[in-house]
Structure formats: C-alpha cells, structure tokens
Amino acid sequence: MKRLMMAAAVLALGLSAASAQDEPTKVGFVYVGPVGDFGWSYQHDQGRLALEEAFGDKVETTYVENVSEGPDAERVIRQLAADGNDLVFTTSFGFMNPTEKVARRFPDVKFEHATGYKRADNLATYAARFYEGRYIIGKIAGRMTETNTIGYIVSFPIPEVVRGINAFMLGAQSVNPDIQVKIIWVNSWFDPGKEADAAKALIDQGADILVQHTDSPAPMQVAEQRGVYAFGQASDMKEFGPNAQLTSIVDDWSQYYKERVQAVMDGTWESTDTWGGLDAGMVVMAEYRNMPDDVKQMAEETEAAIRSGELHPFAGPITNQAGEVVVAEGEVVSDEDLLSMNWYVQGIDDKLPQ
Amino acid sequence: MWAEAIILTVITAATPLALAALGELVTERSGVLNLGVEGMMAVGAVTAFAVAVTTGSGAAGILAGAMAGAALSLIFAFLTITLATNQVATGLALTLFGLGISGVIGDGFVGISRPPLPQLEIPGLSDLPLVGRILFRQDAMVYLSIALTAGVWWFLSRSRQGLKLRAVGDSHASAHALGLNVMLTRYLAVMFGGACAGLGGAYLSLAYTPMWIDDMTAGRGWIALALVVFATWMPWRLLAGAYLFGAITILQFHAQGAGIGLPSQLMSSLPYLATIVALVLISGRGRLALRHTPLSLGKSFVPER
Numbered sequence: 286m287k288r289l290m291m292a293a294a295v296l297a298l299g300l301s302a303a304s305a306q307d308e309p310t311k312v313g314f315v316y317v318g319p320v321g322d323f324g325w326s327y328q329h330d331q332g333r334l335a336l337e338e339a340f341g342d343k344v345e346t347t348y349v350e351n352v353s354e355g356p357d358a359e360r361v362i363r364q365l366a367a368d369g370n371d372l373v374f375t376t377s378f379g380f381m382n383p384t385e386k387v388a389r390r391f392p393d394v395k396f397e398h399a400t401g402y403k404r405a406d407n408l409a410t411y412a413a414r415f416y417e418g419r420y421i422i423g424k425i426a427g428r429m430t431e432t433n434t435i436g437y438i439v440s441f442p443i444p445e446v447v448r449g450i451n452a453f454m455l456g457a458q459s460v461n462p463d464i465q466v467k468i469i470w471v472n473s474w475f476d477p478g479k480e481a482d483a484a485k486a487l488i489d490q491g492a493d494i495l496v497q498h499t500d501s502p503a504p505m506q507v508a509e510q511r512g513v514y515a516f517g518q519a520s521d522m523k524e525f526g527p528n529a530q531l532t533s534i535v536d537d538w539s540q541y542y543k544e545r546v547q548a549v550m551d552g553t554w555e556s557t558d559t560w561g562g563l564d565a566g567m568v569v570m571a572e573y574r575n576m577p578d579d580v581k582q583m584a585e586e587t588e589a590a591i592r593s594g595e596l597h598p599f600a601g602p603i604t605n606q607a608g609e610v611v612v613a614e615g616e617v618v619s620d621e622d623l624l625s626m627n628w629y630v631q632g633i634d635d636k637l638p639q
Numbered sequence: 640m641w642a643e644a645i646i647l648t649v650i651t652a653a654t655p656l657a658l659a660a661l662g663e664l665v666t667e668r669s670g671v672l673n674l675g676v677e678g679m680m681a682v683g684a685v686t687a688f689a690v691a692v693t694t695g696s697g698a699a700g701i702l703a704g705a706m707a708g709a710a711l712s713l714i715f716a717f718l719t720i721t722l723a724t725n726q727v728a729t730g731l732a733l734t735l736f737g738l739g740i741s742g743v744i745g746d747g748f749v750g751i752s753r754p755p756l757p758q759l760e761i762p763g764l765s766d767l768p769l770v771g772r773i774l775f776r777q778d779a780m781v782y783l784s785i786a787l788t789a790g791v792w793w794f795l796s797r798s799r800q801g802l803k804l805r806a807v808g809d810s811h812a813s814a815h816a817l818g819l820n821v822m823l824t825r826y827l828a829v830m831f832g833g834a835c836a837g838l839g840g841a842y843l844s845l846a847y848t849p850m851w852i853d854d855m856t857a858g859r860g861w862i863a864l865a866l867v868v869f870a871t872w873m874p875w876r877l878l879a880g881a882y883l884f885g886a887i888t889i890l891q892f893h894a895q896g897a898g899i900g901l902p903s904q905l906m907s908s909l910p911y912l913a914t915i916v917a918l919v920l921i922s923g924r925g926r927l928a929l930r931h932t933p934l935s936l937g938k939s940f941v942p943e944r
Contacts, residue, residue: 318853318854319742319853319854320853321742321745321746321749321851321852321853322852322853322854323749323750323852327749436896467895467896467897467898468895468896469892469895469896469903470895470903471892471903472903472904472907473857475852475854475857476857476858477843477847477848477850477852477855477857478652478655478843478847478848478855478857478859479857479888480848481847481848482648482651482652482888482889482892483892485644485648486645486648486889486892486893486895486896487896489641489644489645489648489893490893490896490897492896501848501852501855502752502850502852503848503850506752506848506849506850509752510755524750524751524752525752525850634898635898638902638903638904
C-alpha cells in the first residue's frame with residue numbers, strides 16, 4: 286500500500302513536471318490608463334502584443350487596464366499573482382507601493398515596476414531616458430523656428446517633466462541662443478480638450494512649434510489645423526499631423542519585455558534597475574519629416590552621438606535660472622540628480638510651480 | 640487680435656458644456672437627478688465619431704451621438720423611474736458603464752484623425768471686421784447650442800407642457816393627483832437629457848478635438864452637472880455659466896503663456912469653487928434662489944395604487 290502511494294506520488298510529480306514544461310510562461314500587465322489612450326498605456330500594450338508575436342504559444346499574457354493608483358491597484362496586482370502569472374509588469378509610478386507589498390507576499394512571482402525606485406529580490410524596476418529624445422527635438426526646434434518662440438504644453442511639475450524641459454532647452458540653445466519657450470501647465474496628463482486649448486493659446490501668442498509632455502494627440506491636431514509644426518509624444522502621431530509632425534519621441538517597451546520574458550524562461554531573471562535610452566531601443570525617434578535635409582542630418586547625427594555615448598544632453602557647463610553654474614565644464618549631471626531634478630536651466634522664462 | 644483668438648477658443652470650450660448641461664437641466668427640472676452625464680457624453684462622443692468616420696458625414700455623426708446618448712439614458716430611466724431605484728447610485732453606475740462601453744465601441748477607432756466640422760460661412764457677414772468670425776463663422780453645433788438654450792427657456796417658462804414638467808419636478812404626488820403622467824414626463828425629460836449629453840460628446844469628438852480616445856470627456860460631464868446648480872436651473876444663466884467656465888480656463892492658459900505668474904492649480908479648480916459658492920448662496924438666500932430648484936429632485940415616485 287505504502288509503495289503504491291509512493292508510486293502514485295512519483296507519477297504525479299512526473300506529470301506536473303511534464304506539464305510545467307509545456308505550460309506557457311504567464312505574463313500579467315497592469316495599466317494606469319485605457320489601452321485606447323494612444324499614449325502611455327497604449328505603448329505598453331504594444332509591448333505586450335510584441336511578446337505574443339515573438340513567443341507565440343510559449344507565453345500567455347493578461348492585462349488589466351484603467352487601474353487607479355490606489356488600493357485598487359494592490360487588489361489587481363495580487364489577483365494577477367494569485368492567478369499563476371510568472372511575471373507581472375506594473376506600468377505606472379503610483380503602483381510602486383502596492384507592487385512592493387504584493388511582491389513580498391508572492392516570493393515566487395517576479396515583478397517589474399516601471400519608473401519607480403523600490404526593488405526587492407523578485408522586484409525589478411525599469412524606465413526610459415526620454416530626455417535624450419527631448420534634447421534632439423530641442424535642436425530641431427532651434428533650427429526650424431522662425432518666430433524664435435516655442436510653445437511647450439506640460440502636465441505636472443515632476444522631475445521627469447522638468448528634466449524634459451531642460452533637455453529640450455539645452456538642445457535648442459546649442460543651435461539658437463535667442464530661442465524662447467512659453468510653458469503652459471494643464472495640470473492633467475490626459476485631457477484632449479484642454480491640451481487643444483493650450484495649444485491654441487500658445488499659437489495665438491506667436492509659437493510656431495509645439496512641444497507636448499501630455500499624452501493625447503490633440504496638440505498635434507491643432508498644429509496641423511493652424512499650419513505650425515509640432516513634436517509627438519509617446520507614440521507616432523503623424524496620422525494627426527501629417528504636415529505638422531517633425532518627429533515623435535516614441536516609447537518602445539517591446540525589446541525590454543522580450544528580454545525579460547526570455548530571462549524568466551531561461552531561469553536567468555534577476556532583479557535589476559534599468560534606465561535605458563536610445564541605445565537600449567526604449568526611446569525611439571519617429572521618422573524625421575517636414576524638415577530640410579540639413580536639419581534632418583543634424584538630428585540624425587545628434588541621435589547617433591547620444592546613442593554612442595559621445596554626447597550627453599546634460600553635459601556641463603550648465604547654468605540655472607539664477608545664473609549660477611550648476612554643472613561645471615567637463616562634468617555631466619549624475620543619474621541621481623537627473624531623477625530628482627527640480628530646477629530650470631537659464632533662459633527658461635517660467636517659474637517652476639512648487 | 641488676441642481678444643478674437645481668445646473668444647474663439649472660449650466658444651469651443653463652452654459649447655460641449657452648454658449642450659450637456661442644458662439636457663441635464665431639463666432632466667432635473669422634471670425631478671430626476673442623472674449623474675450619468677459623463678458616461679452618456681462618452682458614448683455620444685464615440686458613436687458620433689464612429690458613424691462620422693464610417694459614413695463620412697458629420698451630420699450623421701451628430702445625429703448618431705444624440706441617439707446613442709438618449710438610448711443609454713433609457714436604461715437609466717427604466718431603472719430609476721419604472722423600478723424606482725436610487726437615482727444617485729444608478730447615475731454613478733451609468734457613468735462607469737458609459738465610460739467602459741465607449742472604450743469597447745471605440746476599439747477600432749483609436750488613432751484616426753478627422754477634419755473638424757465645417758464652419759458655416761455667411762457671405763458678407765463672415766468677413767466683417769471684429770465680430771465677423773466670432774458671430775458668423777462657427778460650426779453648426781455652436782448655433783445649435785444657442786438655439787437649444789432659447790428653446791429650453793421658452794419651453795420651460797412659456798409653454799403649457801413646460802409648466803406640466805415643472806409641476807412634476809416640484810411635487811410629483813400633486814402632479815399625479817392632478818392627472819399628469821409623471822412617469823411619461825420623466826421618461827421624456829431623461830431622454831432629452833441623454834440626447835443633449837450625446838450632442839455634447841459629439842461636439843468633443845467631431846469639432847473640439849476631432850478624434851476618439853478613451854476617456855476623452857475628461858470630467859466634462861461632471862462640470863456640466865456643476866453648471867446646472869451654478870445656473871440655479873435657469874437656461875440663459877446656464878449658457879452664460881458655460882462661457883464663464885470656458886473663459887476661466889482659456890484666460891489662465893493665455894496668462895501662463897504670457898508669463899503672468901498665476902498659480903495654475905488654483906485656476907484649474909475655479910469652476911468648482913464657483914459652483915460651491917453658488918450652492919452656498921442658494922442655501923442661504925431662501926425663496927428667491929429656491930424659485931427654480933425642483934423640489935422633488937432625486938426622489939423616486941411610486942404611485943399609490
């Protein structure tokens with residue numbers, strides 16, 4: 286009898302091992318917005334779709350969209366972990382604490398949190414250096430503007446956004462010292478109507494190029510209607526501005542997601558902290574268009590120089606608004622300082638909302 | 640030229656608010672509080688855009704948006720009027736349902752751009768200096784919102800049917816005793832509200848920002864609800880309020896662009912602060928302000944048999 290039970294147990298073990306091999310790797314995603322936002326969450330979902338395309342039957346993906354950054358998030362993340370997902374990506378800053386909490390309770394599940402800083406043995410973080418793209422569009426804007434006035438539509442005064450404005454300005458000043466930037470805070474990441482209103486206000490005040498750090502294609506559409514240029518954000522927005530879009534800073538997570546899922550499959554996954562830029566393929570510049578060849582060439586050269594590490598957008602000397610040299614010649618701003626940036630470079634005519 | 644540019648932008652910002660709020664005003668005047676405006680706007684927006692893209696006709700889109708809003712409000716009407724469910728809870732549920740279903744309907748329409756609704760040109764008048772562009776070169780829905788305001792005002796204060804609707808809203812028991820059809824009146828008022836919310840949504844997805852994206856209403860349904868209270872249930876005051884709310888946003892954007900240091904967070908909350916002030920005034924001034932407040936607002940009517 287005892288032997289029979291052991292045999293059964295061995296058989297059961299063998300069966301479960303066999304089925305574990307055949308079972309697909311399960312990957313869960315938590316999005317803060319709807320997949321149809323054509324911006325942040327949409328791009329993460331494109332990464333998820335890329336996984337399905339690359340791995341076919343070997344992966345099984347699930348996503349939960351429109352998850353608010355609060356108690357709800359913890360419930361959703363816990364559910365995904367309990368459902369047997371091997372790897373869970375939580376894709377908004379506000380998911381940091383819930384992800385950490387759930388990760389502690391599910392030590393066998395691997396978690397990846399975007400744009401946060403809390404890590405654990407089974408919790409990795411990842412983010413992208415979008416400021417590299419912003420430096421490039423700054424240079425393009427510096428060359429393309431005729432009124433020397435750029436309109437910049439922004440969401441909230443957080444380091445990510447401030448860093449973007451500074452990178453843009455440094456790029457622009459490198460080719461056009463007289464350039465001015467008008468900044469409008471719309472206090473929302475996503476409100477097409479308000480973004481359009483802000484775009485109109487900026488154009489009415491003489492801006493001939495629009496930059497946005499909000500998520501909807503509304504400013505691009507306004508630029509197209511009014512006959513000015515604009516840069517897209519998060520996804521390629523040329524459909525909304527075929528004559529307006531100069532390029533777009535595209536979030537591309539597919540390469541990273543593929544690498545991480547492959548690592549889980551191979552059993553080589555480790556908790557890491559990734560901050561990738563153009564070189565990692567996380568930041569991709571959409572086609573340079575609607576500009577003369579020499580400007581295009583400059584943009585491509587800048588992109589190549591940043592990718593190779595030859596050029597750092599935040600290389601000194603850099604002066605702040607008060608005229609103090611914050612970064613000396615030959616130095617670059619450290620990643621730590623970049624991540625907490627809360628000051629403007631010289632030449633920006635705006636007071637940072639505190 | 641700045642003044643003209645600002646006014647033109649204010650008009651586009653105010654029109655969707657005015658349209659949605661007008662419908663809610665009529666619904667509330669009949670004694671029904673429908674908090675589902677945001678959801679109905681979203682469904683109106685996605686339906687209008689989908690139909691306009693598929694058929695190529697903006698007019699068909701506008702019509703479809705209004706019909707979709709009315710159809711959604713019919714669910715609300717059945718639940719709250721026939722089944723006498725709690726209006727607040729049902730309205731909130733309608734908003735959640737509307738936002739969700741609009742995402743499903745719009746799945747294939749994300750990432751498509753459309754030219755805005757054409758502006759109507761009146762030869763001669765449209766080219767007048769100063770007022771030409773503002774008064775005589777708008778799209779049809781702007782004129783519709785103003786005509787609708789006049790229509791609602793006339794209906795409520797000058798017509799017999801409007802008097803009956805107000806009676807139903809003020810005291811459904813008395814209206815019922817007088818032989819008025821409370822149920823039917825409220826059904827029609829709720830559906831008018833739904834159609835108007837649908838029109839407001841259609842304006843967003845066809846004229847304001849001609850595209851569909853999930854959640855593009857971005858809280859305008861809630862501002863419309865606040866606007867009804869702000870206007871103390873009076874149509875012309877409501878239209879003025881919509882323009883005021885629009886103007887606050889646009890002016891603060893211009894101020895920011897011009898480098899005038901106003902705290903933008905505070906400015907963004909001004910419409911809501913204004914509504915709270917209006918609420919305080921209503922509750923404090925007694926009879927005068929209460930004159931237009933529907934006294935049965937939010938109460939379910941269950942006829943005694």
